[in-house]
Amino acid sequence: xKITKVxxxxxxxxxxxxxxxxxxxxGLGESGAWGFHESAAAAVTKFGEYLVxxxxxxxxxxxxxxxxxxxxxxxxxxxxxxxxxxxxxxxxGQYRDxxxxxxxxxxxxERARVxxxxxxxxRQELVDGVKAAKEQGFTAVGHLTPFLDEDRxxxxxxxxxxxxxxxxxxxxxxxxxxxxxVDLCIEIHRRLTPAxxxxxxxGIAEFRPQFLEDxxxxxxxxxxxxxxSRVDVPIATGERxxxxxxxxxxxxxxxxxxxxxxxxxxxxITGAKKIAALAEAQHVGVVPHNPLSPVLTxxxxxxxxxxxxxxxxxxxxxxxxxxxxxxxxxxxxxxGQPEYDGHGFLLVDASPGIGVKLRADVTxxxxxxxxxxxxxxSVDGSVIDQ
Ligand SMILES: [Mg+2]
Numbered sequence: 001x002k003i004t005k006v007x008x009x010x011x012x013x014x015x016x017x018x019x020x021x022x023x024x025x026x027g028l029g030e031s032g033a034w035g036f037h038e039s040a041a042a043a044v045t046k047f048g049e050y051l052v053x054x055x056x057x058x059x060x061x062x063x064x065x066x067x068x069x070x071x072x073x074x075x076x077x078x079x080x081x082x083x084x085x086x087x088x089x090x091x092x093g094q095y096r097d098x099x100x101x102x103x104x105x106x107x108x109x110e111r112a113r114v115x116x117x118x119x120x121x122x123r124q125e126l127v128d129g130v131k132a133a134k135e136q137g138f139t140a141v142g143h144l145t146p147f148l149d150e151d152r153x154x155x156x157x158x159x160x161x162x163x164x165x166x167x168x169x170x171x172x173x174x175x176x177x178x179x180x181x182v183d184l185c186i187e188i189h190r191r192l193t194p195a196x197x198x199x200x201x202x203g204i205a206e207f208r209p210q211f212l213e214d215x216x217x218x219x220x221x222x223x224x225x226x227x228x229s230r231v232d233v234p235i236a237t238g239e240r241x242x243x244x245x246x247x248x249x250x251x252x253x254x255x256x257x258x259x260x261x262x263x264x265x266x267x268x269i270t271g272a273k274k275i276a277a278l279a280e281a282q283h284v285g286v287v288p289h290n291p292l293s294p295v296l297t298x299x300x301x302x303x304x305x306x307x308x309x310x311x312x313x314x315x316x317x318x319x320x321x322x323x324x325x326x327x328x329x330x331x332x333x334x335x336g337q338p339e340y341d342g343h344g345f346l347l348v349d350a351s352p353g354i355g356v357k358l359r360a361d362v363t364x365x366x367x368x369x370x371x372x373x374x375x376x377x378s379v380d381g382s383v384i385d386q
Pocket of ligand 1: 187213214239
């Protein structure tokens, strides 16, 4: 079998890659570098110059060749490499009539626990979202901020006392809304300094969140370690990282209790499996970062099915960045989506490859929506993280 074409495909807010072969099989993957789809698509096309004519089943070899051909990596290049890697695993599964998890050692679980996204621009919307998730059977909610998911065009201001105080109150309100039936995955979205993050983490510990995600900007692992060592809430981080070496440095510092590799960013299924093994050696759980399309959900589910230290899978549904625009349903984009069991789990099935296929006319029906360059400003005009 030989590769005949490597094709980047932009749909809605997603970058997919299809790898075509001379045997008629087509592998499907997705990039996780959602801010830079245009540059990742260009990298996919460049990588395709090497891949056309190659045997798609030499996945590790092609991964090493593409990773080591040049000096330069980063999110968009790794998004491209990851999407290609997922597509090659999808092809390998189809070729051998086996699910990808069967090629990774076989399923260690029949279903994978998921957390539902909850978003809102008011406290009430967030509390209602937590309750609605419970009614739909979910046993965990995430993307859940103790602040608000406000429009980035609104200038930001809060006193320190109000910022920390209201955030602690909010987490208490989420816990009151659902009791202990639903785990709270609290997402800080990088808004705090290390000292602020410790104050908040100490304040919300009594509400027993499953984890505190990205309490500080994840650029400095020593600062993540500072927070992790002072707060009795597990820390989750890793969605911006792109390599096993970065995760190794984070783990060596005990700066993380739940790693969040994005299968579309860390070198695909090849990279995610290795990161999971590093985490396993330190009894750290894996919560794949998965805010994008059903293609990435399907790829992440293969990892969840095959590793012993899987903890939770992000399950965005239609909510991701839905505050400003309605989103197409996953079924408008792909066939063969993993099935939700109604009780907080996605079912692991034996469909060959990753199990999903792009609908044939998807690029005409669901056009690409480029993301604008937009950061939030403080009332004083300076840029803040949100
Ligand atoms: Mg996050």
